[in-house]
Amino acid sequence: MNKPYYLLSLLAAAFITSCSSNDEMMAETMNRPEVHDKTVNVTHHDGRPFSTGASAYSNSKFVAGPGGSVLMQGFYWDVPDGGNWWNTVKGKLTDWSNAGIGAVWLPPASKAQNGAYSMGYDPTDYYDFGNYNQNGSVETRFGSRAELEALITKAHAENMQVYADIVINHNSGGQSEYNPYAGSNTWTNFSGVASGKFPRNYNDFYKNAYGTNDEGAFGGFPDLCHANPYVQDWLWGRDDSVGKYYRNTMKFDGWRFDYVKGFGAWVVNNWNSNVGGFSVGELWDSNVNTLESWANNANSSVFDFAAYYKMDEAFDNGNLNLLNDDMMWKRNPYKAVTFVSNHDTDVIGKKMLAYAYILTHEGYPTVFYRDYEEWLNKERLNNLIWIHNNKATGTTSILYTDNDEYVARRNGYNGNPGVVVYINNSSSWQERWVQTNWTSQQIKDFTGSSGWYPTTQNDKWVKIQCAPNSYSVWSLNQ
Known part of the structure; x- marks a missing residue:
C-alpha cells in the first residue's frame, strides 16, 4: 500500500472515530x-440578598431563602366589607408561607372617617383597631382588633412578617373648629378620639404657627404638621406613640408609608430611627434620581416605580430593549421594592412576564393579592417564588x-x-x-x-x- 495513502486513511479513521464518540x-x-x-x-456589590431583618415576634424563626424574601400585598381596593377581611387573610397565611412568601402587607388597620366602609386611608383614630364605637361602627371594614391580633400572631407562627400601612400625611373625620391661622372653620378637632390617644386640633395641621404648608397635601384632607414637636412625639417619640404602639403592642414588623410625597423624607427617617422595623415608601415617581434620593434621605426602601413603568413599556409595547434602562433596583437593590400591580395601579398587561422579571431579579418583589388568588396561574407564580427564594442569587448581568x-x-x-x-x-x-x-x-x-x-x-x-x-x-x- 502506498505509504502516504495509508497515513491519510489512518487519520481519516481516527477523525471519524473521534466524531462518533463525541x-x-x-x-x-x-x-x-x-x-x-x-x-x-x-x-456591583458583594452579592448578598435583600434582607428585611428578623421578626422580633416569631422567636427569630424568620429566615429568608438564599435569594431573599417575597412580599404579599394582602388586600386590594374595596375588599369585601362586613368585617371579615382579617379572617380571610389569616386563613391564607399557611398556604402563603408554604409557597415561600415571607411577609404580608396589610391595609391601614385603624378606624377611619367612613368607619365600617373605609379602606383606611382617611384615618381618624390611630389607636382604634376595631374596638371602639366611633365613626358609625365598632369594627373597621376589615374586622375587630382581636381578629387583627390573631392574624398577626398566626403570621408570626407561620414564619412571616407583617407590615402596617401607615397614613400620616393627612387625617379625616375631625370636628369643625375655628382656626385663627386659616381665618375660618376647619375640620381639625380630633380632641375627642375614642382611644384618648393623640388628641389634636388646628395647631397640629397646616396652616398653623409652623407655616402654611409642607411638601404636599392630599384631597383636601387636614394636612398633618410634622414640624410640630407635639406631632412628632405622638407619631414616634413617646413610649405609646403610634409607631411604638404598633411595633411593641400590636407587634407589626414593618411599615409601608403612604403618599410620602406629602412630607419630608426626614419624617420616615426619624420614625425608623425611633421605632425600627422594615420600611418602604410609596413615592409615586418614575424618576430614578428622585426615588434614590428619597430612599437615602429617609433611610428606607422605596417602591420601584421606575421598573414598574419600564416593564409596562417593554412588555406591552414590544420593546424589551427598554429593560436596559435605569431602575431603582439597579441603583440600589437593597432599597428597591419591585411590583407588578397594586391596589392603586394596574396597567401592565403581560403580567406573567413581568412577574418572571421581578422574581428573578434583584430587589424585594411584591405579589399582588388578586394576581395570586384570582387572576393569574397560582402554580406558575409559586414556581417563580420558589426560583426567587432558592436560585435567584447574586449580582445581575444583562446578556x-x-x-x-x-x-x-x-x-x-x-x-x-x-x-x-x-x-x-x-x-x-x-x-x-x-x-x-x-x-x-x-x-x-x-x-x-x-x-x-x-x-x-x-x-x-x-x-x-x-x-x-x-x-x-x-x-x-x-
Whole structure:
C-alpha cells in the first residue's frame, strides 16, 4: 500500500472515530454560530440578598431563602366589607408561607372617617383597631382588633412578617373648629378620639404657627404638621406613640408609608430611627434620581416605580430593549421594592412576564393579592417564588436584549450558582447562545417549560430556548 495513502486513511479513521464518540455538546460546538459577549453588569456589590431583618415576634424563626424574601400585598381596593377581611387573610397565611412568601402587607388597620366602609386611608383614630364605637361602627371594614391580633400572631407562627400601612400625611373625620391661622372653620378637632390617644386640633395641621404648608397635601384632607414637636412625639417619640404602639403592642414588623410625597423624607427617617422595623415608601415617581434620593434621605426602601413603568413599556409595547434602562433596583437593590400591580395601579398587561422579571431579579418583589388568588396561574407564580427564594442569587448581568428577547444572568452567591433567565415576548419559540458562569455542567429550565438538558461548554457558552410569550429560568441540574 502506498505509504502516504495509508497515513491519510489512518487519520481519516481516527477523525471519524473521534466524531462518533463525541456527545451532543461537541456537535453543537461545531455548528455554533459566531457569538460575542455583550454582557452588561448592572449591579456591583458583594452579592448578598435583600434582607428585611428578623421578626422580633416569631422567636427569630424568620429566615429568608438564599435569594431573599417575597412580599404579599394582602388586600386590594374595596375588599369585601362586613368585617371579615382579617379572617380571610389569616386563613391564607399557611398556604402563603408554604409557597415561600415571607411577609404580608396589610391595609391601614385603624378606624377611619367612613368607619365600617373605609379602606383606611382617611384615618381618624390611630389607636382604634376595631374596638371602639366611633365613626358609625365598632369594627373597621376589615374586622375587630382581636381578629387583627390573631392574624398577626398566626403570621408570626407561620414564619412571616407583617407590615402596617401607615397614613400620616393627612387625617379625616375631625370636628369643625375655628382656626385663627386659616381665618375660618376647619375640620381639625380630633380632641375627642375614642382611644384618648393623640388628641389634636388646628395647631397640629397646616396652616398653623409652623407655616402654611409642607411638601404636599392630599384631597383636601387636614394636612398633618410634622414640624410640630407635639406631632412628632405622638407619631414616634413617646413610649405609646403610634409607631411604638404598633411595633411593641400590636407587634407589626414593618411599615409601608403612604403618599410620602406629602412630607419630608426626614419624617420616615426619624420614625425608623425611633421605632425600627422594615420600611418602604410609596413615592409615586418614575424618576430614578428622585426615588434614590428619597430612599437615602429617609433611610428606607422605596417602591420601584421606575421598573414598574419600564416593564409596562417593554412588555406591552414590544420593546424589551427598554429593560436596559435605569431602575431603582439597579441603583440600589437593597432599597428597591419591585411590583407588578397594586391596589392603586394596574396597567401592565403581560403580567406573567413581568412577574418572571421581578422574581428573578434583584430587589424585594411584591405579589399582588388578586394576581395570586384570582387572576393569574397560582402554580406558575409559586414556581417563580420558589426560583426567587432558592436560585435567584447574586449580582445581575444583562446578556442580550432586542425587541422580543431579554436574557439576564444572576451570578450566584455564597455557593449558590444563580440563574439565567430568558424572557420571550414573541409569538414563536426562540433559541439563543448565552455565556453562563458554569463550565462543562448540565443545566435545566426550572420552570419546566423546556425539556432541554444542555451541557455548558468549556468556555461556558450554551444554547437555551424559550417558549412564545413566556420565560425560562436555567440553572445547574442539581
